Amino acid sequence: MAEPQVDVKWSMVVDIDKCTGCQACVVACQSENNVPISTQELYDQRRQMTWIRVERYWEGDFPDVKARYIPIMCQHCDTAPCEPVCPVFATYHNNEGLNVQVYNRCVGTRYCANNCPYQVRFFNFWEPVWPDSLKNQLNPDVTVRSRGIMEKCSFCVQRLRRSERDAAQNGDDRPADDAFDPSHGAFAPACVRACPTDALVFGDANNPNSRVASLAHSDRRYHLLEHLGTEPNVIYLKKIDPEAGDGNHE
Amino acid sequence: MRPDRKLLLLSLPVVLIGGLVATIIGGFVIWRVAAHYFYPLELIAKAAPTQPIRFTHVTHAGQLGIDCTFCHRTVTEERTAGIPAVQQCMFCHAVIKGVEEDKASEIAKLQEYAANDEPIDWIRVHRLPDHVQFTHEVHIRRLPEVLGLGEDFQIQAVCSTCHGKIWEMEEVRQVRALKMGDCVDCHRANNAPTDCVICHY
Numbered sequence: 001m002a003e004p005q006v007d008v009k010w011s012m013v014v015d016i017d018k019c020t021g022c023q024a025c026v027v028a029c030q031s032e033n034n035v036p037i038s039t040q041e042l043y044d045q046r047r048q049m050t051w052i053r054v055e056r057y058w059e060g061d062f063p064d065v066k067a068r069y070i071p072i073m074c075q076h077c078d079t080a081p082c083e084p085v086c087p088v089f090a091t092y093h094n095n096e097g098l099n100v101q102v103y104n105r106c107v108g109t110r111y112c113a114n115n116c117p118y119q120v121r122f123f124n125f126w127e128p129v130w131p132d133s134l135k136n137q138l139n140p141d142v143t144v145r146s147r148g149i150m151e152k153c154s155f156c157v158q159r160l161r162r163s164e165r166d167a168a169q170n171g172d173d174r175p176a177d178d179a180f181d182p183s184h185g186a187f188a189p190a191c192v193r194a195c196p197t198d199a200l201v202f203g204d205a206n207n208p209n210s211r212v213a214s215l216a217h218s219d220r221r222y223h224l225l226e227h228l229g230t231e232p233n234v235i236y237l238k239k240i241d242p243e244a245g246d247g248n249h250e
Numbered sequence: 251m252r253p254d255r256k257l258l259l260l261s262l263p264v265v266l267i268g269g270l271v272a273t274i275i276g277g278f279v280i281w282r283v284a285a286h287y288f289y290p291l292e293l294i295a296k297a298a299p300t301q302p303i304r305f306t307h308v309t310h311a312g313q314l315g316i317d318c319t320f321c322h323r324t325v326t327e328e329r330t331a332g333i334p335a336v337q338q339c340m341f342c343h344a345v346i347k348g349v350e351e352d353k354a355s356e357i358a359k360l361q362e363y364a365a366n367d368e369p370i371d372w373i374r375v376h377r378l379p380d381h382v383q384f385t386h387e388v389h390i391r392r393l394p395e396v397l398g399l400g401e402d403f404q405i406q407a408v409c410s411t412c413h414g415k416i417w418e419m420e421e422v423r424q425v426r427a428l429k430m431g432d433c434v435d436c437h438r439a440n441n442a443p444t445d446c447v448i449c450h451y
Binding site: 092098102103104142143154157158165168 | 381383388391445446447450451
């Protein structure tokens with residue numbers, strides 16, 4: 001019985017070429033993680049909560065307009081700007097490469113959100129409310145965050161814990177790496193499970209056999225705001241434009 | 251020279267109120283320090299609640315020696331131990347009506363629940379603080395090794411680590427503080443993970 005293995009590094013690959021902007025990941029995340037419902041009013045106040053969002057960009061002039069989509073969630077940066085600014089150590093990096101938010105430590109200074117270049121941290125300005133019809137859909141594995149604390153994508157750590165449990169019952173050391181392995185113990189966040197086009201891939205970046213590790217070596221790879229040196233654990237694969245025609249990818 | 255009567259009279263309420271405040275603050279500090287070192291003091295206020303049916307573990311787990319996991323079925327697989335359904339009580343109590351007057355009346359209550367197809371509103375005894383995601387399964391799996399129980403052991407020995415000798419309790423009450431300090435002390439002592447996100451998410 002020892003500390004969990006430190007050589008795991010959870011990582012995600014987002015293939016922009018496959019993303020159709022369908023928002024399935026957004027819905028999946030919302031229901032998995034008890035994220036409060038963002039109303040028009042909250043959007044107007046810029047206090048909406050979406051742990052993962054799909055940003056849409058228009059490219060070109062009418063009539064040759066193309067829609068471009070980028071799903072953006074917490075990048076779980078190795079050198080996260082949010083971590084050193086927290087006065088109470090409510091956010092820190094754990095030994096599995098996760099950027100962790102500890103709700104019961106958070107005192108709500110909002111320094112972290114202000115220091116995050118990706119705008120993926122959300123502050124509970126109000127006590128979250130759900131309509132009566134949704135009272136029973138809350139996930140019991142996830143804390144319902146109360147007013148005055150910060151929250152963000154956790155890479156669905158509750159699913160990681162559950163799959164560790166499943167793996168141990170099957171006699172394995174840790175969850176399987178391949179998120180699409182249907183066997184017991186495979187671990188993937190809700191957004192990855194929900195993605196219909198397989199644009200999101202999740203796994204252990206330190207395992208050379210995982211899909212994430214192989215995709216991470218693609219020549220299409222880039223990080224968001226790479227020049228900031230945040231070293232994110234979310235890797236993006238850039239769009240292949242069929243009209244550009246070099247087609248020499250993957 | 252005689253002391254100033256007026257000054258003496260003025261200082262009297264100051265001394266009295268000051269003494270009172272000092273007693274209250276001092277008493278509170280001593281109580282908190284004592285509670286910190288002897289945490290069961292915090293449990294004195296936690297008397298066993300009166301349950302809707304006077305179910306006794308002494309009969310079931312003690313005298314009859316029924317395994318904990320027979321009723322709390324999900325404890326070895328899930329996060330929660332699980333409260334048995336009324337139907338499960340009726341496995342036996344459809345036949346066993348009780349001989350003594352006081353016991354028979356309680357069993358009659360149970361049969362009424364079963365006849366009406368109603369669940370029993372048990373009052374929860376062990377409730378952990380908010381923001382903790384506790385899993386029974388992993389503790390049941392690891393504790394035999396920690397306690398050095400070997401291959402052949404009774405599950406009661408594992409459960410009683412935190413829950414006490416339930417089989418000797420007429421009414422179930424909490425015997426350990428089950429606060430974070432309690433958890434972390436045990437985790438540190440046994441080299442279990444102490445990463446925040448193991449329990450808080």
